[in-house]
Amino acid sequence: MSEPAQPPIPVTVIGGYLGAGKTTLVNHLLRNANGLRIAVLVNDFGALQIDADLIEAADGDTISLANGCICCSLAGGLVEAMLGILDRPQPPEWVVIETSGVSDPVAAAQYAHLPGFRLDGVIVVADAETVRRRSIDRHVGRHVLQQLRGADLLLLNKTDLITTDQRNDLRQWLADIAPDSRVVETVGARLPVAALLGGSHVAFDRQSHDEHFDAHRTWSFSDAHAIDGGRFRATVAALPASIVRGKGVLHLVEQPEVAHVFQLVGARWSIVRGSPWVPADRVTRLVLIGLPDHSDHSDHSDHSD
Secondary structure, eight states: OOOOOOOOOOEEEOOOTTSSSSSHHHHHHHHHHOOOOEEESOOOHHHHHOOOOGGEEEEEEEEEETTSSSEETTTTTTTHHHHHHHHHHSSSSSSEOOOOOOOHHHHHHHHOOOOOOOOEEEEEEEETTTTTHHHHHHTHHHHHHHHHHHHHEEEEEEEGSSSSSHHHHHOOOOOOHHHEEEEEEESSTTTOOHHSSSSHHHHHHHHHOGGGTTTOOOEEESSSSSOHHHHHHHHHOOTTTEEEEEEEEEEEESTTTTEEEEETTTTTTEEEEEEEGGGGOOOOEEEEEEOOOSOOOOOOEEEOO
């Protein structure tokens, strides 16, 4: 009997202009992985400034960390790095790609469609103090706007450096120029790992309980009765902007014999037909993660199949 196919490895792309806090975010993920084996693909190891006591071994283009994570250089190209990950004896449970400051993260996200991988989402980090000024710069403004508009989850970072009025004006500006991006305010690019790397039972089940994350909330739901697909879609579309992550498996009235997989990241969500149910497992199970949010006028976009 052949071994069952391994599920594709989820990929998260992190983008943003120079100095926004991308590397700070990557460091935060590595320090708070909580047992989740993450492979981080970066252009420059040196910029990560990995704590010496976390480094277990260094071999050419790969640094192995004591917590099970690895960092891989993109010196040989993104395709080569991702194929190399699949060839590892113990592949990671998640891949994070940190793009350069002037790169388009959406372009990098296309590589997540390589066999063996799937795209989880695009996270863009923006410097609250400088992003608006950068957006009108004649040299880099086009790149900055392209990055903002490509985000599923937009981290408005360094909000401690601006006033409340400036923050409100900035959020309104972002809603106008990037209406499909879900905006979350951060200081030090700090969010629960489950909110950043959603869509996996691993990320949700291994949440950090760091005191800085007390504001986030998790909602769970289960029901053995089949649910109406249309009503569920309407409910998801009406979720408040503070809901930034969701995942689950659905038992739908329309196709009761087949499980459907629900994923939500930022403003983007999907319902995809899955495998036939094992009779005893025919139960809808959902988890949502919410964060503080001062905006209530954004809608979630349906990309269901």
